[in-house]
Amino acid sequence: MFSEEIKKYSWNEVHDAIYAKTRHDAEATLSKIKYTTDDWMTLLSPAAEAYLEELAARSRNMTIQRFGKTIQLFAPIYLSNECQNICTYCGFSFGNKIPRKTLTEVEIKTEFEFLRKEHFEHVLLVTGEDAVHANPVYINHSIALARNYFSDVAIEVQPLGEAEYSMFKDSGCDAVLVYQETYNPENYKIYHLKGKKLNYNYRLDTPDRIGKAGINKIGLGVLLGLSDWRTDAFFLALHLNYLRKTYWKTRYSISFPRLRPAEGLTKVEHPVSDKEFVQLMCALRIIDNEVEMSLSTREPEYMRNHLINMGVTSMSAGSKTNPGGYATSSETLKQFEISDSRTPEQILELIEEQGYEPVWKNWDKALTAH
Numbered sequence: 001m002f003s004e005e006i007k008k009y010s011w012n013e014v015h016d017a018i019y020a021k022t023r024h025d026a027e028a029t030l031s032k033i034k035y036t037t038d039d040w041m042t043l044l045s046p047a048a049e050a051y052l053e054e055l056a057a058r059s060r061n062m063t064i065q066r067f068g069k070t071i072q073l074f075a076p077i078y079l080s081n082e083c084q085n086i087c088t089y090c091g092f093s094f095g096n097k098i099p100r101k102t103l104t105e106v107e108i109k110t111e112f113e114f115l116r117k118e119h120f121e122h123v124l125l126v127t128g129e130d131a132v133h134a135n136p137v138y139i140n141h142s143i144a145l146a147r148n149y150f151s152d153v154a155i156e157v158q159p160l161g162e163a164e165y166s167m168f169k170d171s172g173c174d175a176v177l178v179y180q181e182t183y184n185p186e187n188y189k190i191y192h193l194k195g196k197k198l199n200y201n202y203r204l205d206t207p208d209r210i211g212k213a214g215i216n217k218i219g220l221g222v223l224l225g226l227s228d229w230r231t232d233a234f235f236l237a238l239h240l241n242y243l244r245k246t247y248w249k250t251r252y253s254i255s256f257p258r259l260r261p262a263e264g265l266t267k268v269e270h271p272v273s274d275k276e277f278v279q280l281m282c283a284l285r286i287i288d289n290e291v292e293m294s295l296s297t298r299e300p301e302y303m304r305n306h307l308i309n310m311g312v313t314s315m316s317a318g319s320k321t322n323p324g325g326y327a328t329s330s331e332t333l334k335q336f337e338i339s340d341s342r343t344p345e346q347i348l349e350l351i352e353e354q355g356y357e358p359v360w361k362n363w364d365k366a367l368t369a370h
């Protein structure tokens with residue numbers, strides 16, 4: 001389990017090692033074609049910022065070699081904003097006195113029909129962490145319903161046990177996303193104040209349980225803004241590397257959402273600049289050239305325009321972050337404010353303008369179908 005593996009590393013020692021790297025270290029790392037964990041620290045260091053153009057070129061080439069010039073499109077569907085946890089950065093947090101909503105089967109189908117008409121083949125079903133409304137039976141039923149409409153169904157729901165993940169797999173779930181938010185155990189305690197999410201290790205070992213259940217793809221991520229991003233990215237890479245070796249048949253994706261304004265969120269403790277965001281993305285691509293990288297509508301238009309050719313492999317488009325947001329109800333509470341509100345058609349045009357091919361299906365399935 002990764003909770004055992006991570007004990008070999010100390011957050012503070014990794015942090016200090018990253019910040020001690022020099023331009024000489026950066027040049028030495030960039031002259032290599034294989035990288036050690038020490039090189040990972042260099043790629044993520046402030047010293048490597050001076051080589052951003054080279055990092056971006058390398059990231060772009062590695063991505064094209066592995067994935068071609070394709071960008072897969074997906075849409076999140078929020079099924080429920082019920083949540084029993086208190087996370088200080090999230091609009092769905094239990095303490096926020098907001099209207100709660102869990103979609104009925106009829107409402108779910110209405111959302112699905114809307115997105116099918118927009119040509120989406122790949123959806124991400126999202127719920128808060130709630131044992132009553134968005135429980136495993138509800139999630140499983142939603143997956144089964146979604147398979148009647150879409151070729152790829154991913155979920156981002158509460159961490160569960162191996163038995164539940166096996167059940168989801170049998171119902172047609174292709175991918176499970178579970179973000180650690182931050183790998184810093186001390187900061188984790190500051191942001192997570194109530195509910196099951198308090199258990200750092202249970203969340204940390206969730207990808208292991210997903211891997212054991214044989215789910216096709218696991219999505220990892222950190223929420224940028226909670227801790228020092230360079231150190232968090234190192235631990236994210238470590239987690240990915242461990243999972244690749246342990247569950248080698250599984251595919252992996254990563255995502256690195258930046259904190260966005262949300263109900264109850266007043267200040268971002270560790271902001272990440274645009275330049276730093278680019279370094280993060282390119283460094284992670286260089287560390288792992290096989291990982292899929294997803295970019296959500298949390299990022300503003302100008303960033304999404306520029307990041308398409310730097311390592312991204314999938315993008316959401318026209319997203320709504322409230323239950324029923326597409327076709328049922330526009331009044332329910334959003335998890336966070338999106339930043340890029342362009343329509344799927346506009347995103348499609350943008351991708352094509354940049355010489356990339358938009359792919360509606362899961363890109364792996366699209367390629368093997370040829």
Ligand code: SF4
Nearest residue numbers: 083087090092093128
């Ligand atoms: S981040 Fe997830 S667990 Fe935390 S309050 Fe939001 S929906 Fe609930």
